[in-house]
Amino acid sequence: MTTPALAYIEGGSGDEETLRDNLDAWRRLALQPRVLRDMTQVETATTLLGTAVGAPVGLAPTAMHCLVDPDGETATARAAAETGTLMVASQAANRSWQDTAAAATDVLLWAQMYVLRDRGLTRELAVRAKESGSRAIVVCVDGVAVPRRARLEGHAFVPPEGMAFPNLVSAAAAASANGRGVDLGAAVSAFDPSVTFADLTWLKECTGLPLVVKGVLHPHDAAACVDAGADAIAVSNHGGRQLDGCIATADVLGEIADAVGDRAEVYVDGGIRTGPDVVKALALGARAAFVGRPALRALADGSAAGLAAYLADLREDVRRTLAFCGCASPAEVRREHVRPRGPR
Numbered sequence: 173m174t175t176p177a178l179a180y181i182e183g184g185s186g187d188e189e190t191l192r193d194n195l196d197a198w199r200r201l202a203l204q205p206r207v208l209r210d211m212t213q214v215e216t217a218t219t220l221l222g223t224a225v226g227a228p229v230g231l232a233p234t235a236m237h238c239l240v241d242p243d244g245e246t247a248t249a250r251a252a253a254e255t256g257t258l259m260v261a262s263q264a265a266n267r268s269w270q271d272t273a274a275a276a277t278d279v280l281l282w283a284q285m286y287v288l289r290d291r292g293l294t295r296e297l298a299v300r301a302k303e304s305g306s307r308a309i310v311v312c313v314d315g316v317a318v319p320r321r322a323r324l325e326g327h328a329f330v331p332p333e334g335m336a337f338p339n340l341v342s343a344a345a346a347a348s349a350n351g352r353g354v355d356l357g358a359a360v361s362a363f364d365p366s367v368t369f370a371d372l373t374w375l376k377e378c379t380g381l382p383l384v385v386k387g388v389l390h391p392h393d394a395a396a397c398v399d400a401g402a403d404a405i406a407v408s409n410h411g412g413r414q415l416d417g418c419i420a421t422a423d424v425l426g427e428i429a430d431a432v433g434d435r436a437e438v439y440v441d442g443g444i445r446t447g448p449d450v451v452k453a454l455a456l457g458a459r460a461a462f463v464g465r466p467a468l469r470a471l472a473d474g475s476a477a478g479l480a481a482y483l484a485d486l487r488e489d490v491r492r493t494l495a496f497c498g499c500a501s502p503a504e505v506r507r508e509h510v511r512p513r514g515p516r
C-alpha cells in the first residue's frame with residue numbers, strides 16, 4: 173500500500189481528536205458481569221432488520237477496497253459470506269454492488285449511499301442497489317462538507333489513475349467507461365448538502381427497502397429520522413473523519429437508544445476493536461456494532477482469508493465476553509452490564 177493510501181485509511185480529520193476519543197470512550201466504560209448463570213451454551217447470532225447474522229458485528233462501509241486488495245469488495249464479500257457477516261458496501265466502492273453480491277453465495281449485503289444533487293441518479297442508484305440484492309439502503313448523512321484530512325496535509329485523497337467507481341455513475345456512463353475515469357473529487361461534490369429529513373422519506377419510497385440512517389449523533393435527530401421513516405439509526409461520526417472535535421459514539425449511544433426505543437434498530441461504529449467493545453455497545457442499546465479500519469487492515473494483511481480469520485476471531489471474542497458477563501445471547505445484555513469506569 174502506498175503511504176498516502178495508508179494515511180487516507182488510518183487518518184481522521186483536523187487534529188484527530190475525535191479519532192482518538194472514539195477509541196478512548198470505550199475504555200472509559202467498564203463491563204459489570206453477572207455470574208452463576210450456566211454459560212454452557214452461548215449464542216452470538218442475531219438478526220439485523222430481519223437478516224440473520226452470525227454475530228452482532230458488521231462491516232461498516234468503507235471506500236475503495238482495491239487500495240488494499242486487488243479483488244477489492246469482492247474479496248470482502250467472500251470473507252463476509254464465509255463468516256455470516258453483514259457487509260455494508262460503499263457507494264465509493266471499486267466493485268459494483270452487483271459484482272459484490274455475486275462474489276459468493278449468501279452474501280448479506282446492504283448498500284451505503286449518499287443523497288446526490290441529481291435526484292434522478294440517486295433514485296437510479298438506489299434501485300440498482302436493490303436489484304443487486306441489497307436488503308437495505310444505508311444513507312450516510314454526515315457528508316455535507318468536505319473535511320480537512322490532517323495526514324493528507326489537508327488535501328483530499330487522490331485515488332490511483334483509472335480506479336473504478338461503478339456505484340457513483342449512471343448505468344449509461346458505467347457501460348460506456350466501465351465506471352472508470354470518475355474523478356473522486358467530482359463524485360464527492362455530487363453529494364447534496366441540502367439534504368433534510370424529508371429526503372429520507374423520499375429515498376425510502378424509491379425502493380421500499382428498509383432505510384438505515386448513518387451518521388446520527390443527537391437523540392432528537394435520531395427520533396426525527398425515525399419519524400421520517402428510518403428503520404434503523406447508525407450512530408457514527410464516520411470514524412473521526414468528518415467533524416473533528418465532535419462527540420465519541422460511545423458517549424452518545426445510550427441517549428440515542430433511549431430516544432429511539434423499540435421504534436427502530438440502533439447500531440454504532442467508531443473505535444470498536446474487541447469483543448468487550450461490542451458487548452459495551454449492546455449494553456448501551458445497540459443491536460450491532462460495525463468495524464471500519466480493522467477490517468481493511470485484515471484485508472490488506474491476508475486478503476479474503478485474512479479478513480475471514482479476523483471476523484471469526486472477533487466473533488469468538490464476543491462469545492467469550494458474553495459468557496463472562498453471564499449472557500447466553502446478545503439479547504440478554506442489559507444496560508446494567510456497563511457503567512462508567514471508576515477514577516484511575
Ligand SMILES: Cc1cc2nc3c(=O)[nH]c(=O)nc-3n(C[C@H](O)[C@H](O)[C@H](O)COP(=O)(O)O)c2cc1C
Binds near residue numbers: 410413441
Ligand atoms: C478508509 C475509510 C473509508 C470510508 N468510507 C466510507 C464510505 O464510503 N461511506 C461511509 O458511509 N463511511 C465511510 N467510512 C466510515 C466508516 O463507515 C465507519 O463510520 C468508520 O470507519 C468506523 O470507525 P472505525 O474505523 O474506527 O471502525 C470510511 C472509513 C474509512 C476508514
Ligand SMILES: CC(C)CC(=O)C(=O)O
Binds near residue numbers: 264360410413
Ligand atoms: C469517498 C469518500 C466519501 C469516502 C469516505 O467516506 C471517507 O473517506 O471517509
